[in-house]
Amino acid sequence: MEQEQKLKTLESVLEAVSESVGDITPIVLDNFFAQYPDARELFNEKRLEQMMVDQALYCAMVWFKRPMEVKILLRETICHHHGVFKVPAAFFSGLFKSLLDVLIAETVVENNAAREVLAELQSGLLLMVQQAEVG
Numbered sequence: 001m002e003q004e005q006k007l008k009t010l011e012s013v014l015e016a017v018s019e020s021v022g023d024i025t026p027i028v029l030d031n032f033f034a035q036y037p038d039a040r041e042l043f044n045e046k047r048l049e050q051m052m053v054d055q056a057l058y059c060a061m062v063w064f065k066r067p068m069e070v071k072i073l074l075r076e077t078i079c080h081h082h083g084v085f086k087v088p089a090a091f092f093s094g095l096f097k098s099l100l101d102v103l104i105a106e107t108v109v110e111n112n113a114a115r116e117v118l119a120e121l122q123s124g125l126l127l128m129v130q131q132a133e134v135g
Contacts (some may be wrong), residue, residue, distance in 0.1 A: 001117070003064050003065070006120070007064045009114055010060070010061070010064065010117055010118075010121065012114070013107055013111075013118065014061070017103055017106045021102075021106055024053070024102050025049070028053050028056075029053065031102060032094055035097075036094045039094070042086075053099065055077070056095050056099045057099065059074065059125060060099060060121055060125065063124060067124070067128075070125070074132045075132040077092075078092055078129065079132070089130070093126050096129065097122065100121060100122040100125070103118055104118050
């Protein structure tokens, strides 16, 4: 599947999930904090929680179109958050995994193309987090 088609598929998924669930922020955060309860201490303001999910969603939305932008953003964000706030890179991976798990769970089972796009997106974002952590 070409990048443009992947982007259209992702947009369709996001629209469908938005229509069926509404705001995914609480679901993503519940999933994330269930896996990383220590993160609650670092992200203890609703504003910060919303920003986390918004930024993760932004990265997911532009990854197929501008992956280098996402790579730079993650490298800078992860280094800054680790150095200043002692946020482990695992929290970033966990947030992306939580976001994509919600999108995958809410995607129609019969829609294999959408699931493939989401799986590719998840593995790509997790790899970028890993590379940002190393670099």
